Amino acid sequence: MYILSILITLISSLWSWELFSFNPNLLLVVWSATIILFLSVIKSSKKILCIFCLFLIPILVVQWKTTRNAGLDYMSETDWSLFATRRIELSAVSPSLGRYLGNKPEYMFYKFEQNLLRSMDLNLYFFGSHPRERSGIREFEKFSFLFLPFFIFGLLRLVKFSPWQLGTSLFIPLLVLAIIGQDNPIGPFSLLPFFSVTIAVGMFNIIKKLNVI
Amino acid sequence: MSFNIKSFFVIIAILILGSFLYFYKIDTVPPRLSADEIPSGYNAYSILLTGKDEYGKSFPFSFRFSSSYSPPLYVYFTVPAISIFGLxxxxxxxxxxxxxxxxxxxxxxxxxxxxxxxxxxxxxxxxxxxxxxxxxxxxxxxxxxxxxxxxxxxxxxxxxxxxxxxxxxxxxxxxxxxxxxxxxxxxxxxxxxxxxxxxxxxxxxxxxxxxxxxxxxxxxxxxxxxxxxxxxxxxxxxxxxxxxxxxxxxxxxxxxxxxxxxxxxxxxxxxxxxxxxxxxxxxxxxxxxxxxxxxxxxxxxxxxxxxxxxxxxxxxxxxxxxxxxxxxxxxxxxxxxxxxxxxxxxxxxxxxxxxxxxxxxxxxxxxxxxxxxxxxxxxxxxxxxxxxxxxxxxxxxxxxxxxxxxxxKASAWEYGYQNIAQEMMTYKSEHFVVDNSRNSLTYIQLAFYLKLNPETLQNAVGQEIKKDYYNNVTINPNYSFKNLEIRPIFWEKDIYKNQILIGDRLTFSDQQIMEHKLTRVFQIKDPLNNIVFEGYRTNPQEKCAYIGCYRGLCSIKTLSLSSLRI
Incomplete structure (x- = not known):
């Protein structure tokens, strides 16, 4: 049943098929990482978690390499124009304000927050960012919204029983995504192992609670 | 958890901070009254002076704001506030x-x-x-x-x-x-x-x-x-x-x-x-x-x-x-x-x-x-x-x-209507046409800032709205009171009357200004220096002379102009 739940999650996910059409080898690596992470969760093994980390590194490298306009200092033309306008607005109040509250590091900090919070948006994964689709970014539903209850339940289980696995599979990719951004044709796929495993754990436990097994 | 003097002072300090944050520059930030605020304020004013809303309905359970309805509590609570602070x-x-x-x-x-x-x-x-x-x-x-x-x-x-x-x-x-x-x-x-x-x-x-x-x-x-x-x-x-x-x-x-x-x-x-x-x-x-x-x-x-x-x-x-x-x-x-x-x-x-x-x-x-x-x-x-x-x-x-x-966010907060009202006060003897093609609430914006007597607005509304107040959602955003008309501009007629036409950047093109011999009277800019409204004086004589010279139709146009004035 454990294996079945992870397989159902992976096969039914549109994200997997998007990855397959993008690069089948990448899909293979991501799926392998997912299954290793899943094994680490069900066996509560930190050794297996270390193997997962070995898989995670190349995934993060590909994530970075395939992301357009990566980096916190990147500014589009619109960003530049807004940045300049705001500097003028601040300087009109006090010249030093423009220097302190409208400077590049402050912009980079905002961008970091933006990337981080957008990567943690559940609507991005289960509803293709609907109803707040972003302009200029290809949005698609990574998992069916029917998996959302499984995800929430699985997350609560992971927080309680597998904090190391949760921390590694969620926070490391999140940190990278917060720096490089999300302008990627297949989205933040380095989080696919985390989402798939969480859904699978939730699915398994809910089915077990309902005494179906 | 006991309540002591220390707690009291902390809460008072938070209340002072809150009062400052909510009161500070309340008449300038947000810069103007939005489309949601204006009807509340004006209807409270109307209730205060006449006991009726802008459509002439006495103390309604639900206020009709343009084509929508709004719950009544805020308007009724605002009535004493308007009587103290004014409109x-x-x-x-x-x-x-x-x-x-x-x-x-x-x-x-x-x-x-x-x-x-x-x-x-x-x-x-x-x-x-x-x-x-x-x-x-x-x-x-x-x-x-x-x-x-x-x-x-x-x-x-x-x-x-x-x-x-x-x-x-x-x-x-x-x-x-x-x-x-x-x-x-x-x-x-x-x-x-x-x-x-x-x-x-x-x-x-x-x-x-x-x-x-x-x-x-x-x-x-x-x-x-x-x-x-x-x-x-x-x-x-x-x-x-x-x-x-x-x-x-x-x-x-x-x-x-x-x-x-x-x-x-x-x-x-x-x-x-x-x-x-x-x-x-x-x-x-x-x-x-x-x-x-x-x-x-x-x-x-x-x-x-x-x-x-x-x-x-x-x-x-x-x-x-x-x-x-x-x-x-x-x-x-x-x-x-x-x-x-x-x-x-x-x-x-x-x-x-x-x-x-x-x-x-x-x-x-x-x-x-x-x-x-x-x-x-x-x-x-x-x-x-x-x-x-x-x-x-x-x-x-x-x-x-x-x-x-x-x-x-100046334009989102309906920047410019207050300035239009000020310009109207400057040119009191003139006749105005304000283009409302892109804002059906133009009438209430101007009624608010001109402090128009609510009875004037109530009389300008069709009787059918009062009869079926809670069901009739048809909107007629065109109003006419005193020297002011609020409606879309009819170019074939309006340029042959002596008046000031007011509209936003989409109302007047450069070609129209030149062709109809319009003279700019005022320009209203938002804080980022973008033009939000413009007022142009028509020039029927020059326009007729221009058409006459160009097409030899001056006499015909002058005739139609005099008939329009009647």
Missing amino acids: NMIGTRIVSVLSGIISIIVIFIFLKNLNIIRSKAVVYLGVLLYTISPWTVMYSRSGYEAMLSFLFYSLSIFIIWVGFKRPLFLTIGVILLSISAYASHANKFLLPLLLVGLILVFKKILLKGKYRHYFIAGLIGAFIVQLPNLSLVLTKSFFVKSSLFFNDAILIEYQKIKNIVPVFIGIPYLYAREFLSQYFTYFSLRSLFLDPDPFQARSIPNLSVFYPWMFIPYLIGLFITWKKRAQTNYKYLLLLAVTAPIPAAFTKDPFWTYRAIPLLLSLIIIITIGIDRISKLRLKLFIPLCCLIVIYSLIILWRGYFIFLPNE
Whole structure:
């Protein structure tokens, strides 16, 4: 049943098929990482978690390499124009304000927050960012919204029983995504192992609670 | 938790800060009155002077604002404010400001009585964060019903909670909750949801012994309070917002998949998907802590409804609330959080903070729970860190709200109508035509700033609206009073009369200005120096002479000009 739940999650996910059409080898690596992470969760093994980390590194490298306009200092033309306008607005109040509250590091900090919070948006994964689709970014539903209850339940289980696995599979990719951004044709796929495993754990436990097994 | 002199001073300090944040520059920031504020202010003025609204309806249960209807409480509360401060921005916004300040006290007492926060200092911090949260500041400074409805909602929720210990308060709380339905549409739809939720979740408390009698008495009281609302249930005024329901979007979406999915699966699936996507947006980190409300006049540049750093205590608070859901106080909190965004999630607008404002109550408590948990880590730097974060939050609030908003959101706040009114006062003897092609509320904007006698407006309205007030939603945005006409410009006629034509950048093209011999009288610019309105004087003589020279038709045009003047 454990294996079945992870397989159902992976096969039914549109994200997997998007990855397959993008690069089948990448899909293979991501799926392998997912299954290793899943094994680490069900066996509560930190050794297996270390193997997962070995898989995670190349995934993060590909994530970075395939992301357009990566980096916190990147500014589009619109960003530049807004940045300049705001500097003028601040300087009109006090010249030093423009220097302190409208400077590049402050912009980079905002961008970091933006990337981080957008990567943690559940609507991005289960509803293709609907109803707040972003302009200029290809949005698609990574998992069916029917998996959302499984995800929430699985997350609560992971927080309680597998904090190391949760921390590694969620926070490391999140940190990278917060720096490089999300302008990627297949989205933040380095989080696919985390989402798939969480859904699978939730699915398994809910089915077990309902005494179906 | 005892109440001592120290607590008193802390709360007074927070109230002073809140009063400053909500009062400071209230007549200039936001820069003008928005399309939601103007009808509230003017109708209160109309009720004050004539006892009737702008359409001539005596003391309505639901106010007709253009093609929509609005719950009446805010307008009636604004009447004394207008009589004190006059028809201006302060008079229109003061009820929200006071509601915001009173709500600080309510939140404080509720947080204390909920017994959910262990640290006394964190209770104050929670109240402070509520006071300075962009959601609270935004609506405490906006002259329409949001903050008043939130005050009624949070007060009734607190009193119901007290009723869990002293049953008499159950009756009072439920009746007050029913009254809150007259404060906003969202509360109207939230009322039955909350009552059903209370019965389902707390049936062991509410439906036993003496509690049952008080609760039923409350329900009867609530029903009686709802009679005026129920009398409107078959009219368009009750379901006027039904066009916001995402029904049409679902049917369009289903057309794409109808060949592969049967209707009994496809339609429920799409409904569930749409509702859940809307519902989860109200809990999403991106919406709550990053991206502002998509409606321009309800958003602060670079800020959402909470500060970005708050997502950490929010997540911790959510987890703790779920973990302790068996406890009555956490169960009550969860009920509030789960029900609050339901009315808003049934509409097609994404993350509409005005409709979801009841959610502010449960979310600020959840965030405070998270902070309380962090405080238990006994970090040496906890208090200095909190001070630093609060100062940082205030700085970005000040930057976003008091510097960026007046400049960047000026057009969203209907910038320019006050200036038009001022220009009209300068050219008193002239005749004006104001183009309303892109804003059907132009008439009430000008009526407000010109302080037009409400009887003049009431007489200008068609009698058919008064006869079927709660059903007639047809709009006629064209008005004519004194030397002013509000309507689209008719180029074939208007240029042959001596008058001033007023419109926005899309009204006049350079070619039209040249061809019709128009002379610019004034230009109104927003704070970013963009032209928002222009006034042009017509020049019939020169225009006729020009046409005559060009086409040899001068005499004909002069004739038609004299007939037009008659």
